[in-house]
Amino acid sequence: MSQGEPIRVAQVVGKMLGGGVEAVVMNYYRHIDRGKVQFDFLVDSDSTLVPREEIESLGGRVFEIPPYQHVAEYQRELQRLFKQEGWKIVHSHINALSVFPLRAAKKAGVPVRIAHSHSTSGKGEYAKNALKAVLKTQSNLYPTHRFACSKFAGEWLFGKAAHFEVVYNAIDLDRFRFNAEARAQARADLGLVGNQFAIGHVGRFTAQKNHAFLIDVFTEVAKRRDDAVLFLVGTGEAGASVKALVDERGLTDRVKFLGQRNDVNRLYQAFDAFVLPSLYEGLGLVGVEAQASGLPCLLSDAITREVDVTGECKFLSIDSPVVWADEICSLSKKPDEERDSTLPGSFANYDIEQQADWLLRRYLHLANGDIN
Template identity: 55%
Template sequence: MSELIRVMHIMGHMMGGGVEATVMNHYRHIDRDRVQFDFVVDSDSTVVPREEIESLGGRVFVVPPYKKLPLYSSACEKLFREQKPDIVHSNINALSVFPLRAAKRAGVPIRIAHSHSTANPGEHAKTLVKNMLKPLSKLYPTHLAACSKYSARWLFGDKAVDEDRVHIIKNAIDLDKFSFNPRTRSRKRAELGVTDRQLVIGQVGSMCFQKNQVFTLNVFAEVLKQRPDAVLVFVGDGPMRADVEARADSLGIRDNLRILGVRTDTSELYQAFDVLALPSKYEGLPLTGIEAQAAGLPLVVSTNISDETFMVDTLIHPLGLAEAAKTWATLLIESARYTYGSNNEQRQQLTTQGYEIHASADTLCSWYETLISSTHHSY
C-alpha cells in the first residue's frame, strides 16, 4: 500500500484499563508509515495518554459520553464526515452499534466491531443493555473482530465464529518487558515497603464489579490468619475504589493493603509479586493474565475466565467463586512462587500462541491493508 491508512479507534470512557492497554500496545509497535491511529474518547474519560498518542503522530478527538446518546451519535457522525477515516474500529463491545451506525451514515467504507469482553448476570443494568444491543451487533459493521473466540461467540454468536467471520486480534504484549530480573524485583519490593520474606499478592485491573476486588479483600483477610505479614497490592482505579477502601477498613486490614492506582510500571510490579489474584466475575480475555504468564507469575483465577487465556499450565490455579474465602486464601499461599529464574519456556509458549506484540502488530497492519485493498477492488 502506498497511501497511509488512517484508522479511527473508538475507545469510549478511557480509564487506564486492559482494552486501552491492548490498543496502545499495538499502536506503539505498528508500522506507522503504513497505518496511523486516531482515538475517539468520551469527555468523561479519566486516563487519556494524549501526549504519547500525539508524539506517535496520532490525534485525540473528544466526544460527549455515550450516556448522552443523541449528542454522542451526532458528534461521532460529524467527526467522521469531517475527518473521513479509512477505517473506524470500535472497541466498546455491544455499545459499538452506536458509533458504527454513525460511521455508516457518514459513509465510512470499513467499520469494525471488536468484542473485548462478555457479561455477568449480577451486573443487572449493564447486562440488560448488552443483551438488548447484542442482536444489533452485526447490523452496522462491515467486519468483526474479537480478542478470543469466547468473547466473539458472546457478542456475535456461534454461527459467525464457526463460519470464520470473526478476525481474532490477540491481546499481545511486549514480552521483553516482562522478563524476570532479580534487581527489578528487589527495587520494586523496596518501593512497596516489603521484605524478601513477606508474601505479596497482586491484583491488576480497574476497580469495578467485573474485577471483583471486594472478593479479594475478603480472601485476603483469611490469608492474614495464616500469613500475618502478607501484603495485598491493588494496581488500578475505578468507580468502586471507595467501596474497596471502605471494605478494607471494615475488615481492619488497611495496613497490609497498598492501593497504587493507575501505573505505567506494571511490568515491573509483576516481578515484585509472589502470586496474582484474578477473581473476575467475567472476562473476554484479560490482558493481565497474559502479562502475568509472561512474567512467570503464578495465577489463582476464577473459573469464569476462558481457558483461552492460559498457555502456561504450570502457572494456572483455577477456583470457583463459590468456594470459601479460606479455600482461596490457602491456594494463594500454596501457589506463590518461591524460586525465580529464566522464563524462556513461557515466552516461547506465548509467542507460539500469537501474543508477541511485534508479530501481532504486523499482522494487524496487514489485515487493515487487506481490508482497504478488498474495498477498493469491490468498486
Template identity: 50%
Template sequence: MEQNAQPIRVAQMMTDMNYGGVEMVVMNYYRHMDRSRVQFDFFALEGSTLPQREEIEQLGGRVYVVPKYTHLPQYEREIGRLFRQNGYQIVHSHMNTLSVLSLWGAKRAGVPNRIAHNHSTVGRGEGAKNVMKYLLRPFAAVYPTRLCACSRTAGSWLYGEKPFRVFNNAIELDRFTYDASKRKAVRQELGLGDELVLGHVGRFCYAKNHEFLLDVMAEICKQRPDAVLLLIGEGESEAAARRKAEALGLQENVRFLGRQSDPAKFYQAMDTFVLPSRYEGVPVVGVEAQASGLPLICSDKVPKEIGVLSTTKFVSLQAPLEIWADTIICNAEKTTRRDTSAEMRAGGFDIVTEAKKLEEFYFDLLK
C-alpha cells in the same frame, strides 16, 4: 506502499479514554504498528482524561473528543461529520455492544469497512448495564462488515455462530521478563523481605471483585500472617474496599498503591497474581503476570484462553475461601520464577507479531 504515499488512517472508536484495559490494548497495537503504513485516529467521549493524548499526537495520530452516546443525536451528528470530513475507509469500534451506535453512524456516512471488536462478556449483578448489553446484542452484526474479538469466549458471547477474527491482547514481552535483581530492588523499595506477596492490578469496580479478593486475603492470613496484598489501581469502589480491609483487620496486610505509571515493576516483587473477576474478555494484566513468570490464579469467569503457563489455575467463585487460599499459597511456594517469553510468544501474546497481523488485516480490507 508507493514511496511518499500517505498512511491509511483508521478511526478507532472508544468510549472513555482513561487508564482502562481496552485503551491499553489499542495503544499497544498502535505503538507497534508500522505507522508509515497505518495511522490511528482516536474518537473519545467527552469527560475522558485522555492521558494518552500527547503520545498519540507525537506518533502521528489525532484525537477527537465527541459528545457522549447518551446524547445520541449530538453523538451521531458529530461522528458522521468527522467520518465524512476525513474520508475514512475503515472504522474500528472497540465499544463492545455499544459499537452498534458508532458503526450505525459509520454506515450512514458511507464508510465501506466497519469493524466491531468485542473486549468483554457479561456477569451477574450489574442490572441496568446487563439489560442494555442484552438489548443491543441482537444488533451486534447488523452494521459491521467484519467482526473481531479479544478471545473466542468474548466473540461467541456477542456474535454467536457468526464468523469472527480474534486479535489477542498482546503486550511488549521484554518489559515484563522476570529479573531477580529488579525483584530485590522493588521489594526493598516497598520495605518487603521474605513475606508472601500477592498482587492485583485493576480498576476498583464491580467486575474486578475486590471485596471477594479481600475475603480470600483474610483466609490466607490465617495460614500466612506475613502475607501482603498489593492493590494497584483506582476507581469508584476503592473507598468500599478500604473500609472492608479495615473491617477484616487487614490494615497491615493490604497496601493500596493507587494508579501507577509503571505497574510492570511491581510484578517483579509479587509471588502470585490473583484475578477473581466476575467477568472478563481477556485481561491484559493476566497476560502481563504470566510474562513476568508469576503463577496466576483466576476465577472460573476468566476465559481459559488466557492460560498459557501450567502455573495458571482457575478456581470457581463458588468454591470455599479455603480452596482459594490453599491454591494461591501452594502455587506461590512451588513456582520458580523464570523467563517465560518464549511460551508467551508461542501463545500469541507478543505485540510485535500481533500488530503486524492487524496491519495486514487492514490492508486486506482495502484490496
C-alpha cells in the same frame, strides 16, 4: 490522502479511564508501522486518562465526542466527524455499544466498519447485562468485519455461527520477562522485607473486578499467613468502598493500594502470586502478563481458559473465599533461580511485534478494498 501518506484509522475507544482496552490499543499503536497506518482516537469527553501527548507525539490525533450515554448527540457528532474526516476504516472497541458508532459510520458511508469484542458479561450486573442483551441482538447489523480478543468474547457478542477473527491482546514480552535484579529493586521500592509473600492484583475498581470478594479472600489468608501482603493496582469508582472494607477488617497495614501505574511490568517482578477473581473478562490480559513474568495465577472460573498460556493457571469458583485462601496458602515462595525468563512458544500469539505486523497488513488489505 496523497500518495505516501499513511492510512488513518479511526479508533473508537469510548471512555479512556486507564483500563485494559485502551492499553491494548495503545500497545498496537506504539508498535505498528506508523509510516503506513496512523491511529486517530475518538474518546468520550468525560475520559479521565487520555494519553494525548503520547498519541500526538506519535502522529495521531484525539477527537473528543459527547459521552455515549447521550446517544442521539453522540451519534450525530460521530456521523459528522466520519463525513468530515473521510476515514476508510472505523474500528470500534466498545463491545456491545459498538452498535452506535458503527451505525453512524454506516450512515456516513464508511466502507470498512470493525466491531471488536473485548469483554463479555457476568452475574450480578443486572442493569448492564439487560442492556448488553438488547444491544447484542443488533451487533451484526452494522460491522463489515468482526474482531475479538478471544473465541469466548467473539461468540458472546456475535454468536457462535458468526465469522470473526481473534486479534490477540498482544504485549511487549521482553518488558515482562522475569529479571532477578528488577525483582529485588521492585520489592525494595514496595517496602517488602525478606520473604514476605506478595500477592498482586491489577484491575480498575469496578464491580466487574470483584474486589470485595478479593478482600474476603485476603481476610482468610491473613489469618493463616503472617507473611502475606496484598497489592492492588488501579483506580476507579469503587476504590473508596474497598478501602473502607479493608479498614473495617483491620487490614490497612497489609493491603496496599498502588493506584494507577505505568510500571506494572516492574510490579509483577515483585509479586509472588497473581489473583484475578473477576465476574467476567473478554480474556483477562493481566493474566497473560503475570504468566509472562513467571507468576502462579489464580483466576476466576468465569474467565475463558484461553488466557491460560502456560497451562498452569488455576481456575477457581468465586462462590467461596475459603477455597481461594486455601490455594494461596498452599503456594510456597518460588526461589528466584526457578523463575524462568525463557518464555514457551505458546506466548507467540501475544508477541506485539508479530501481532502489530499482522494488524498492519489487515488494515492495508481492507483499505485497498479487500473485503475478505
